[in-house]
Amino acid sequence: MKWRKEDLExxxxxxxxxxxxxxxxxxxxxxDDAESEKHAFQQEVMGIFGSEIEQELSGRVMLIPSYYYLxxxxxxxEVQRLNDWIAEAKDQPFQHIILLTFDATWKKYEKELDGNLLWLPGLHGADIRTKETQGIIRDQVKQLTEIIRSYWQ
Incomplete structure (x- = not known):
């Protein structure tokens, strides 16, 4: 399910x-223009990852709006703000909170977060429309869904 009216119903x-x-x-x-382009690309790719994982685990997962930070x-x-978001989700009650990021610096703060952080190695400068890139994304989605399923056991 995604954060849209139809799915929320x-x-x-x-x-x-x-x-x-x-x-x-x-x-x-x-x-920094180059970094801005890199982050915009990563946002696009993260959107694909989120949608693919949500589809793969449909009926058990809710993809909520992305959390943006400077x-x-x-x-x-940011850890405190993220934990506030997580507390809101746990009140619903969601039992498993999966945080997805391309930013490896979050690994330093992983123990302070009230959810499970999954760091994804970034795709740099690839064309997301090529078969090769789509294949890489599919492979990573398979691996991520297996990790998420392991949290359910």
Missing amino acids: KYVQAKEYIDTILLPIIPFQLA KEGNKEV
């Missing part, structure tokens, strides 16, 4: 079965 009817949140966390910054911002503040 279904969610309300089937809350007891949907126990996992997918929360993409995306860096944002405009100071790349050079204070991570301790």
Whole structure:
């Protein structure tokens, strides 16, 4: 399920079965043109990952809106804000919170987060429309869905 009216109506009817949140966390910054382009590309790819994982695990997973943060911002503040988002989700009650990111710096803060952080190695400068890139994404989605399923056991 995705964060849209139609899916939320279904969610309300089937809350007891949907126990996992997918929360993409995306860096944002405009100071460096090359970095901005890289982050915009990663946002596009993360959108694909989120949608593919949500489809693969349909009926058990809710893909919520991405969390954006300033790349050079204070991570301790962002950890607290993320944990506030997570607390809101756990009140529903979602049992499993999966945070998806391409930003390896989040690994330093993983233990402070109230969810499971999955760091994805970034695809740099690839064309997301090529068969090769789509194949890489499919392979990574398979691996990620297996990791997520392991949290359910």
